[in-house]
Amino acid sequence: MDPLRRILFVDDETKILQGLKRMLWPMRKRWRMYFVNSGKQALEILDQHPVDVVVSDMRMPGMDGAQLLSEVQRRHPQVVRIVLSGHSDQDLTLKAVSPAHQYLSKPCEAKLLVSTIDRACDLNDLLSRDNLKQAISRMDSLPSLPTLYADIMAEVQSPDTSIQQVGKIIARDVGMTAKVLQLVNSSFFGLARHIIDPVHAVNLLGLDTIKALVLTVEVFSKFKSDALPLAFVEGLWHHSLFCGELARRIARQEGIAKPTVDDCYMAGLLHDVGKLVLGTNLPEDYRRVIDLMGQQPLCAIEAEMQIFGTTHAEVGAYLLGLWGLPESIVEAVLYHHFPHHFAANEFVPLSAVVAADTLSNGGNLHPNPDDPASENLLTYFSRIGAADKAASWEQLHDQVKEEVS
Numbered sequence: 562m563d564p565l566r567r568i569l570f571v572d573d574e575t576k577i578l579q580g581l582k583r584m585l586w587p588m589r590k591r592w593r594m595y596f597v598n599s600g601k602q603a604l605e606i607l608d609q610h611p612v613d614v615v616v617s618d619m620r621m622p623g624m625d626g627a628q629l630l631s632e633v634q635r636r637h638p639q640v641v642r643i644v645l646s647g648h649s650d651q652d653l654t655l656k657a658v659s660p661a662h663q664y665l666s667k668p669c670e671a672k673l674l675v676s677t678i679d680r681a682c683d684l685n686d687l688l689s690r691d692n693l694k695q696a697i698s699r700m701d702s703l704p705s706l707p708t709l710y711a712d713i714m715a716e717v718q719s720p721d722t723s724i725q726q727v728g729k730i731i732a733r734d735v736g737m738t739a740k741v742l743q744l745v746n747s748s749f750f751g752l753a754r755h756i757i758d759p760v761h762a763v764n765l766l767g768l769d770t771i772k773a774l775v776l777t778v779e780v781f782s783k784f785k786s787d788a789l790p791l792a793f794v795e796g797l798w799h800h801s802l803f804c805g806e807l808a809r810r811i812a813r814q815e816g817i818a819k820p821t822v823d824d825c826y827m828a829g830l831l832h833d834v835g836k837l838v839l840g841t842n843l844p845e846d847y848r849r850v851i852d853l854m855g856q857q858p859l860c861a862i863e864a865e866m867q868i869f870g871t872t873h874a875e876v877g878a879y880l881l882g883l884w885g886l887p888e889s890i891v892e893a894v895l896y897h898h899f900p901h902h903f904a905a906n907e908f909v910p911l912s913a914v915v916a917a918d919t920l921s922n923g924g925n926l927h928p929n930p931d932d933p934a935s936e937n938l939l940t941y942f943s944r945i946g947a948a949d950k951a952a953s954w955e956q957l958h959d960q961v962k963e964e965v966s
Contacts, residue, residue: 573622680888700838709734801829912942
């Protein structure tokens with residue numbers, strides 16, 4: 562097996578390709594690189610050679626970047642798809658929203674380009690099953706609760722549309738929030754900044770762009786009632802919102818800086834997004850997971866391992882990583898069931914999410930010699946200097962629960 566990562570660059574301008582070759586020359590010992598000047602040539606390379614990542618320009622004659630990436634998505638769904646473009650044509654950008662995982666703007670510094678590609682390649686280590694990688698890589702949206710989907714459609718079509726109200730609706734839904742954060746944390750609309758607040762994200766995108774995304778691109782989708790029991794999805798939604806709020810309050814109580822507090826909230830909201838991914842792509846198998854949990858004393862990750870050979874934590878981290886969400890969010894999603902495997906020795910979003918998830922699932926943060934998971938929690942919280950925080954965090958949990966009730 563080729564140990565080198567295989568990267569395909571596509572741009573119709575010869576000078577751009579030459580510049581990329583010079584800029585990326587130091588990567589030749591780690592990457593096997595292909596440089597072609599048309600979508601047609603790119604597809605020929607993909608048909609002949611395994612490729613990990615495609616990096617394409619947008620405006621090209623014959624087959625533009627969006628058309629190329631759509632074809633790659635259809636024919637080679639496991640390939641990570643990145644746009645590298647200097648064009649700001651909104652119509653063309655809107656076409657790229659569905660097939661592209663990430664969007665980088667020209668000129669792009671070598672460090673950013675290399676780190677983006679490396680991070681995308683590293684995600685392959687999370688999942689061993691190719692069918693899961695292909696299914697997740699094909700995803701261009703996460704399904705929303707039917708009621709919230711109806712709310713957002715009604716709001717953007719109203720003659721009195723309010724950008725604030727649109728933001729509030731999106732902030733209440735896991736799937737919509739993840740998609741909007743993908744767009745603002747990449748350069749799809751020239752933003753490319755660390756934005757975690759979905760209301761702020763919507764304001765940055767603007768009402769016209771949001772309307773186009775919802776009505777023309779159909780960037781949001783409604784959860785199909787025949788996929789999973791609606792009660793399960795609604796329970797997941799309530800749990801996610803609860804964990805997000807509790808994680809935020811824990812972080813505030815610990816005196817964490819506001820940007821990290823915001824990360825804690827968003828990590829809590831998105832920590833179980835992998836369940837949505839699995840339930841959407843493999844609904845029959847995920848119903849088996851739900852049945853197993855009902856028949857045996859198994860938690861979700863134990864049942865998922867039996868059915869899929871992986872868990873919602875890895876699957877959720879894989880998707881959010883593909884979409885370019887901040888590293889602290891991806892780490893929290895990946896390690897929220899196994900924090901003792903995470904190397905950091907300080908309070909991070911993962912810390913707040915682990916505490917919030919444990920408490921909201923009816924667990925406690927006190928050591929229990931009969932429960933190995935409890936010992937792992939104690940090991941982790943002791944390492945970050947938070948072993949004595951259980952009582953105060955439990956009080957926060959009770960406060961949030963009372964307010965929600």
